[in-house]
Amino acid sequence: MAEKMELNEVEVWDGNMAASQALRQAQIDVVAAYPITPSTPVVQNYGSFLANGYIDGEFVLVESEHAAMSGCVGAAAAGGRVATATSSQGFALMSEVLYQASGMRLPIVLVVVNRALAAPLNVNGDHSDMYMGRDSGWIQLDAFNAQEAYDMTLMAFRIGEDPEIRLPVMSHQDGFITSHTAENVRPLSDDEAYEFVGEYPAVNPMLDLANPVTYGVQTEEDWHFEHKARQHHDLMTKVFGKVEEVFAAFEKKTGRKYNIVEKYDMDDADVAIVALGTTVETAKMVAEKLRKEQGIKAGVVAPRLFRPWPHKQIIEALQNVKAVACLDRSSPNGAMGALYNEVAGSLYQCENRPVVTNYIYGLGGRDFTVEHAEEIFKELAANAEAGKPTTPLQQFIGLRGPKLSFY
Amino acid sequence: MSEMKKIKNLKDFSTSADRFEGANLLCPGCAHSIIVREILNATNDPLILSAATGCLEVCTAVYPYTSWDNSWIHIGFENASTAIAGAEAMYKARKRKGKLPASCEGKSPKFVAFGGDGATYDIGFQWISGCFERGHDMMYVCLDNEVYANTGGQRSSSTPIGASTVTTPAGRVSYGEKMMKKDMLSIMAAHGAPYVAQVAPNKWKDMVKKIQKGFATEGPVFINAMSACTTEWKFAPDDTIAISDLATDSLVFPLYEIENGTKLTITYRPKNKVPVRDYLGAQGRFKHLFKPQYEYLIDEWQKMVDARWEYLQRREEASV
Numbered sequence: 001m002a003e004k005m006e007l008n009e010v011e012v013w014d015g016n017m018a019a020s021q022a023l024r025q026a027q028i029d030v031v032a033a034y035p036i037t038p039s040t041p042v043v044q045n046y047g048s049f050l051a052n053g054y055i056d057g058e059f060v061l062v063e064s065e066h067a068a069m070s071g072c073v074g075a076a077a078a079g080g081r082v083a084t085a086t087s088s089q090g091f092a093l094m095s096e097v098l099y100q101a102s103g104m105r106l107p108i109v110l111v112v113v114n115r116a117l118a119a120p121l122n123v124n125g126d127h128s129d130m131y132m133g134r135d136s137g138w139i140q141l142d143a144f145n146a147q148e149a150y151d152m153t154l155m156a157f158r159i160g161e162d163p164e165i166r167l168p169v170m171s172h173q174d175g176f177i178t179s180h181t182a183e184n185v186r187p188l189s190d191d192e193a194y195e196f197v198g199e200y201p202a203v204n205p206m207l208d209l210a211n212p213v214t215y216g217v218q219t220e221e222d223w224h225f226e227h228k229a230r231q232h233h234d235l236m237t238k239v240f241g242k243v244e245e246v247f248a249a250f251e252k253k254t255g256r257k258y259n260i261v262e263k264y265d266m267d268d269a270d271v272a273i274v275a276l277g278t279t280v281e282t283a284k285m286v287a288e289k290l291r292k293e294q295g296i297k298a299g300v301v302a303p304r305l306f307r308p309w310p311h312k313q314i315i316e317a318l319q320n321v322k323a324v325a326c327l328d329r330s331s332p333n334g335a336m337g338a339l340y341n342e343v344a345g346s347l348y349q350c351e352n353r354p355v356v357t358n359y360i361y362g363l364g365g366r367d368f369t370v371e372h373a374e375e376i377f378k379e380l381a382a383n384a385e386a387g388k389p390t391t392p393l394q395q396f397i398g399l400r401g402p403k404l405s406f407y
Numbered sequence: 408m409s410e411m412k413k414i415k416n417l418k419d420f421s422t423s424a425d426r427f428e429g430a431n432l433l434c435p436g437c438a439h440s441i442i443v444r445e446i447l448n449a450t451n452d453p454l455i456l457s458a459a460t461g462c463l464e465v466c467t468a469v470y471p472y473t474s475w476d477n478s479w480i481h482i483g484f485e486n487a488s489t490a491i492a493g494a495e496a497m498y499k500a501r502k503r504k505g506k507l508p509a510s511c512e513g514k515s516p517k518f519v520a521f522g523g524d525g526a527t528y529d530i531g532f533q534w535i536s537g538c539f540e541r542g543h544d545m546m547y548v549c550l551d552n553e554v555y556a557n558t559g560g561q562r563s564s565s566t567p568i569g570a571s572t573v574t575t576p577a578g579r580v581s582y583g584e585k586m587m588k589k590d591m592l593s594i595m596a597a598h599g600a601p602y603v604a605q606v607a608p609n610k611w612k613d614m615v616k617k618i619q620k621g622f623a624t625e626g627p628v629f630i631n632a633m634s635a636c637t638t639e640w641k642f643a644p645d646d647t648i649a650i651s652d653l654a655t656d657s658l659v660f661p662l663y664e665i666e667n668g669t670k671l672t673i674t675y676r677p678k679n680k681v682p683v684r685d686y687l688g689a690q691g692r693f694k695h696l697f698k699p700q701y702e703y704l705i706d707e708w709q710k711m712v713d714a715r716w717e718y719l720q721r722r723e724e725a726s727v
């Protein structure tokens with residue numbers, strides 16, 4: 001039996017520690033992991049928990065992230081709770097296995113501490129790795145601070161492992177800004193947390209020797225499409241309800257309320273920023289400030305769930321707004337930003353389509369400042385007034401040199 | 408408790424033949440299936456298996472069918488080793504926690520990964536090395552047909568010098584593959600693995616002995632199994648065992664084992680050594696070597712095989 005850890009009502013944890021503690025409390029059977037900045041502390045914290053008697057599962061220190069996810073897949077198919085953590089290049093290296101994990105419907109929790117992708121090499125936070133995972137068939141939950149990193153990681157187990165869902169889940173947080181910033185975090189006690197997560201509900205475990213199972217079969221044009229369609233179907237129809245159910249159970253336990261799409265100051269908003277990660281908190285602050293100081297009816301919309309994409313909830317949140325800015329923290333490399341494309345795609349179905357523009361910002365850890373958010377809201381106010389874009393559709397902000405924009 | 412099966416004759420094999428079904432898509436005469444059957448049938452213990460992408464995998468688990476009557480997983484080309492290591496880690500964790508399925512009661516499953524030479528010598532090399540360094544309690548079996556057979560016969564680092572493959576074809580100015588076969592067994596022994604061995608399906612008694620020894624060993628076990636490929640080596644499907652006999656009797660594929668990284672034992676000494684020329688001449692992939700301009704390679708092959716045999720004997724004698 002693993003020892004229990006006495007925790008304070010309020011702990012001072014960074015996002016990495018918050019996620020590590022959630023992993024520890026979930027009493028994972030197998031963690032196979034490999035270090036990479038900025039998620040390295042998750043692996044180190046876990047090693048230290050193990051060395052001090054707080055872990056009774058297996059901790060497999062593999063030789064690469066590809067092997068980390070491969071080990072996780074083998075372990076999950078064997079039948080038990082499995083998790084790991086990574087960032088950036090590590091995420092890219094395991095990407096082949098991400099598809100294999102979800103295609104076999106194996107609930108694995110992956111803590112992703114978001115970081116830029118090389119080249120040029122960069123250890124800081126942006127959402128390139130998170131975006132890379134968006135077609136991989138995983139559920140993607142996004143935290144905007146350390147408390148949420150703890151909460152989302154705990155909830156990830158309950159969502160993904162549910163026998164109706166059986167899908168792997170990424171719990172995202174921003175590299176450094178969340179992962180390395182100490183904040184107040186209110187954890188559950190070990191008992192409460194485990195009670196919330198629950199026993200692992202094994203489905204078709206390889207270790208059931210009386211019922212042999214075959215995982216990872218070959219299908220060609222005859223069956224591949226049906227398998228992919230079924231996975232997509234479950235993502236589109238089952239996950240939203242389950243996430244809401246788990247969010248509600250969590251609220252009951254902690255008083256902390258989460259939504260599939262978070263809305264701040266949106267009741268009467270004319271203009272809105274849509275963003276992910278820590279940027280949401282900056283935008284929230286600025287929206288509040290501009291409402292007070294300049295009477296701009298500004299609001300913020302933040303998908304808590306990036307995959308499956310909350311199409312309905314996004315429409316519901318933004319249909320009465322006049323102008324929307326989608327902020328992408330990843331280089332689209334020859335297209336509009338991914339968040340822009342998702343949001344614009346959803347809003348195309350509205351009767352009164354808002355004006356939607358795209359901002360590329362914060363690549364490789366470049367600061368996103370209050371001034372940037374103010375500038376965006378002011379441009380949105382002008383778009384709302386004009387009823388059409390008054391700026392180019394895609395603009396880079398916080399970039400050195402002459403302004404870069406397209407369309 | 409582990410249960411070693413008594414196998415005295417070929418008939419004994421058939422008693423548990425249902426663990427790997429003959430209903431599969433492997434070519435008639437494919438040695439992969441002979442080897443897999445011999446390994447699975449060497450024990451009565453339950454088995455948890457993995458396979459790398461390759462002929463064995465694509466031919467035995469085509470939805471909605473499976474040839475496997477044991478739990479079996481395929482993830483990708485390079486990670487069959489880590490897949491089974493993950494399953495083994497799960498077994499250990501759940502055992503410690505007292506949370507294994509009831510069907511595990513009183514049983515001790517064995518964890519076995521299968522990969523081709525491409526999956527083993529090339530793309531999966533790092534994963535295998537990692538598993539062996541970490542000491543998982545597992546057996547890794549390489550089905551060594553010296554070529555990427557599944558994808559149509561491209562060379563691998565196990566392809567021997569002089570073989571014509573589709574990426575190193577013999578031509579007007581080329582005798583085919585230019586590199587020597589990688590010495591995978593030595594590399595695996597150098598990991599300090601408790602047990603590594605070469606086996607061949609024609610020498611089934613030797614093979615069963617080694618597999619049973621492997622199953623009785625705690626820690627990672629590496630088996631390099633010569634797997635004659637009728638399609639890519641280019642011989643008639645009913646000649647698989649005859650070709651395998653030529654390989655072991657010419658000492659092109661010597662049978663030996665290494666314990667704890669150093670202790671080398673030769674397990675088969677042919678009574679009548681056959682010339683390497685006979686082995687090469689029986690396969691289409693070496694046909695061009697019998698043209699006058701390349702014939703010198705046949706002599707070089709013989710010298711290489713002799714030198715290797717000499718080395719193995721001296722290693723065995725020195726016991727280091």
Ligand SMILES: Cc1ncc(C[n+]2csc(CCOP(=O)(O)OP(=O)(O)O)c2C)c(N)n1
Nearest residue numbers: 460461462484523524525526554555556557
């Ligand atoms: C990452 C990756 N690269 C390449 C392939 C294509 N591929 C599949 S099987 C194979 C060759 C298999 O050769 P080997 O391991 O020797 O097995 P065999 O088919 O000869 O038994 C290749 C190149 C793949 N499936 N995955």
Ligand code: SF4
Nearest residue numbers: 434437462636637638
């Ligand atoms: S190509 Fe070779 S290895 Fe593949 S199934 Fe046929 S005989 Fe077996």
Ligand SMILES: [Mg+2]
Nearest residue numbers: 523524554556
């Ligand atoms: Mg091969």
